[in-house]
Amino acid sequence: MIKKADVVIVGGGVNGCGLAYNLSKRGVDVAVFEKNYLSSGATGSCGAGIRQQWSTHENAELAMKSVKIFEKLSNELGDDIELRQGGYLIAVHDKEELLQLEKNVEMQKSLGIPVKIISTKEIIEVVPILDIKGMNAIAATFCPTDGHANPFKTTFAYANAARKYGANIFTHTTVTDIKTKNKKVSEVITDKGIIKTDFVVNAAGISSEEICDMVGIKIPTKPVRKEIMATERLQPLFKAMVISFKDGIYFSQQHEGQIVGGIPIPEQKYGYKTAPTVSFLQHMSKTLTRYAPVLKHINMLRHWTGFYDVTPDARPILGETKDLKGFIHCHGFSGHGFMISPMVSKILCEYIVEGKTSDILESLSLTRFKDKKIEHEMAVVG
Ligand SMILES: Cc1cc2nc3c(=O)[nH]c(=O)nc-3n(C[C@H](O)[C@H](O)[C@H](O)COP(=O)(O)OP(=O)(O)OC[C@H]3O[C@@H](n4cnc5c(N)ncnc54)[C@H](O)[C@@H]3O)c2cc1C
Missing domain, CATH: 3.50.50.60 (FAD/NAD(P)-binding domain)
Known part of the structure; x- marks a missing residue:
């Protein structure tokens, strides 16, 4: 030592x-x-998602400047960090949410983040497997330079x-x-x-x-429990990370083909318990297949717990x-x-x-x- x-x-x-x-x-x-x-x-x-679409100026600026660093990081460090920029698509479910997200988009744009509000037709162009009715969306926000990397x-x-x-x-x-x-x-x-x-x-x-x-x-x-899962590998279906603040779901398809995503389990929010729950599997599979019914036919392969360190x-x-x-x-x-x-x-x-x-x-x-x-x-x- x-x-x-x-x-x-x-x-x-x-x-x-x-x-x-x-x-x-x-x-x-x-x-x-x-x-x-x-x-x-x-x-x-x-989940190693990288998103610049935040409501507070600090988080948006930190994320935007981080994306610029991420884009050069593999070269700088001499190892491939597997950055993929397929964008983040945030579902908008009602008019009230639209008003809040319009404000966020305005602030994000003022920082130079290339984000925009897209229609339900454009949602399907970005992620063809989504079902607009099932996900109950009226619009979405989309930023093409968001993405993910290998943590x-x-x-x-x-x-x-x-x-x-x-x-x-x-x-x-x-x-x-x-x-x-x-x-x-x-x-x-x-x-x-x-x-x-x-x-x-x-x-x-x-x-x-x-x-x-x-x-x-x-x-x-506070330590907040999170559960997350990965499916079997599939052919490339979509590139963006899909998220919803209302439903709490997020999912994306990784470079190797598996879909990785999570959703909160209200009955086990706080604490350090690592054991994964069946209730997560039920909630996740129901919501995921509501968003993308075609995924009804695939298998979940792994499921694990992690913790957020959450401030007020x-x-x-x-x-x-x-x-x-x-x-x-x-x-x-x-x-x-x-x-x-x-x-x-x-x-x-x-x-x-x-x-x-x-x-x-x-x-x-x-x-x-x-x-x-x-x-x-x-x-x-x-
Ligand atoms: C399910 C899940 C999904 C997530 N998805 C995303 C996402 O999509 N995008 C995103 O940006 N973030 C995401 N996060 C959050 C992200 O993972 C964390 O914010 C980030 O990894 C924190 O990194 P860190 O280095 O600060 O802490 P950690 O990775 O937690 O590292 C802290 C380390 O400290 C060590 N340690 C603790 N005590 C001691 C000690 N006494 N002595 C020595 N070592 C000690 C621990 O062993 C640990 O390895 C997610 C988190 C979870 C759980």
């Missing part, structure tokens, strides 16, 4: 590894501690590139405590040894609350804590931490290396809950 690092990152998910890459590329001496294997947290159980390949590509720049990544190593001195972080205790440092980044996903407890910081985050306003908590120098928050992603990870890594790296702050970092700080400066993200599923 090494004795010292400029920055210690807790968590080897897409955010921990992405930040390790950005920092080590800038010559910072980084150590990452991951208690299991890389991407064993939410990253490895996620494992993205995380490992970041980690491999970080290692090439000298980052030390320790898997199967648990952070058990953090020591502070004169209101600054000073040491990280792991089950394999102690390491001195000036910065600790909490990128521990649903365990971020535990990491914050180690330094006496309270965060208002469904926006992440980022940046340094005012009362404790060197303690950096990088969590609370509320179900969309994969798609914004390139920008999150970039802005936290700039903060640590240059002390650079920004409006986004300010508005996503932990203090917003105390100061009651909260704007709720509305464009979430489940």
Whole structure:
């Protein structure tokens, strides 16, 4: 075990590894501690959708700028992250929803996001297997540069590139405590040894609350259970991710042919229970085949549980804590931490290396809950 690092990152998910890459590329001496294997947290159980269609300015801007980074990431890291940009199609079910989504589209367009409202006829042109009556749609919003990537390949590509720049990544190593001195972080205790440092980044996903407890910081985050499934492989049928905020469903066809998607299970919303439920399978298959009746004839092959770390306003908590120098928050992603990870890594790296702050970092700080400066993200599923 090494004795010292400029920055210690807790968590080897897409955010921990992405930040390790950005920092080590800038010559910072980084150590990452991951208690299991890389991407064993939410990253490895996620749908890995990348969408720029959000209701809050911060999320839309983070996602839009992340897409620009994702588009070059395979080349930059030297590994294919399997980015596919087939777009996101968001179903609109009634006039009230249309009004809200029209507002979102206007804001998204003002940022340069190529999104538009499409008719029911155009919905079928984008995803021919959809049944407009079954899904009960009056229109949709569509952004062709949205898409998805492979979450494992993205995380490992970041980690491999970080290692090439000298980052030390320790898997199967648990952070058990953090020591502070004169209101600054000073040491990280792991089950394999102690390491001195000036910065600790909490990128521990649903365990971020535990990491914050180690330094006496309270965060208002809840673990929300999610179930997700994959079908057998099919011939290419459609390219877009289909989602509905009202029904909570999302699904897309992966490059290899399987359909991957999820839907919330109201009776098991919170907690850490990993056992998948039959009720998810019933709810998912009923809703999926209502949207796309042709899928009645296919088999679901796998089904698993993952967890969102959800904040009260469904926006992440980022940046340094005012009362404790060197303690950096990088969590609370509320179900969309994969798609914004390139920008999150970039802005936290700039903060640590240059002390650079920004409006986004300010508005996503932990203090917003105390100061009651909260704007709720509305464009979430489940
Ligand atoms: C079913 C599902 C579908 C999703 N779909 C999408 C989607 O389509 N698009 C999207 O953008 N996001 C999606 N998400 C959310 C996304 O997966 C997460 O926001 C993102 O992966 C978070 O990455 P992370 O690196 O912050 O955390 P994680 O990937 O959770 O990584 C945290 C890591 O910290 C480690 N750790 C915890 N405690 C310690 C400790 N004490 N010591 C050492 N290591 C520790 C954990 O083992 C874990 O590997 C989905 C999530 C789920 C569950």
